[in-house]
Amino acid sequence: DTGVSQDPRHKITKRGQNVTFRCDPISEHNRLYWYRQTLGQGPEFLTYFQNEAQLEKSRLLSDRFSAERPKGSFSTLEIQRTEQGDSAMYLCASSSSDRVLSGELFFGEGSRLTVL
Amino acid sequence: DAKTTQPNSMESNEEEPVHLPCNHSTISGTDYIHWYRQLPSQGPEYVIHGLTSNVNNRMASLAIAEDRKSSTLILHRATLRDAAVYYCILRGILTGGGNKLTFGTGTQLKVEL
Numbered sequence: 001d002t003g004v005s006q007d008p009r010h011k012i013t014k015r016g017q018n019v020t021f022r023c024d025p026i027s028e029h030n031r032l033y034w035y036r037q038t039l040g041q042g043p044e045f046l047t048y049f050q051n052e053a054q055l056e057k058s059r060l061l062s063d064r065f066s067a068e069r070p071k072g073s074f075s076t077l078e079i080q081r082t083e084q085g086d087s088a089m090y091l092c093a094s095s096s097s098d099r100v101l102s103g104e105l106f107f108g109e110g111s112r113l114t115v116l
Numbered sequence: 117d118a119k120t121t122q123p124n125s126m127e128s129n130e131e132e133p134v135h136l137p138c139n140h141s142t143i144s145g146t147d148y149i150h151w152y153r154q155l156p157s158q159g160p161e162y163v164i165h166g167l168t169s170n171v172n173n174r175m176a177s178l179a180i181a182e183d184r185k186s187s188t189l190i191l192h193r194a195t196l197r198d199a200a201v202y203y204c205i206l207r208g209i210l211t212g213g214g215n216k217l218t219f220g221t222g223t224q225l226k227v228e229l
Binding site: 044091 | 152157158159160161162165201203214215216217218219220221222
């Protein structure tokens with residue numbers, strides 16, 4: 001499978017714990033995005049990388065959230081001191097800057113976080 | 117990015133055509149119209165996009181009004197597998213954020229036998 005993969009698919013944690021999600025984009029894609037989606041809402045943009053550079057961060061990305069893409073390939077999204085309001089689906093997407101006009105993003109299946 | 121307005125939900129019968137409307141009265145000349153859909157428990161997937169002219173691909177057709185203030189996604193023969201949330205999104209080619217897309221709440225399409 002050469003699509004976007006995310007791990008873990010499901011995570012249940014207690015409030016106050018730290019969690020980390022991993023995203024492996026499509027190999028030739030240099031852009032990577034993180035989104036968050038709560039029930040009944042569309043995905044909300046969190047941040048995006050071009051290669052290893054984090055070029056944009058949403059105001060939704062509080063100080064407890066940090067994302068990295070150290071070698072311009074896979075990315076991690078860490079949430080520190082989780083709160084119940086962090087419960088959501090975290091979606092990763094990738095794209096190629098060569099397809100800037102089409103703007104097609106390829107999404108993974110997401111990592112569902114439940115904070116108890 | 118300019119805002120879009122879509123009905124919250126629509127229903128269709130299997131094997132019938134479905135027309136999903138989207139209003140975007142504040143669209144600018146450099147905004148592309150994108151459609152994505154999200155099946156249950158999956159990430160969104162690209163459906164189609166266009167700028168001014170109508171577009172066809174294997175999944176759907178996109179009809180864009182002459183004034184570009186509205187568009188319609190057309191599924192020619194709905195199947196049960198087309199039951200999903202459909203998002204109409206405008207993306208400005210001149211804005212930053214790479215290929216970032218701003219999603220609304222979309223239209224929940226229900227397909228019945």
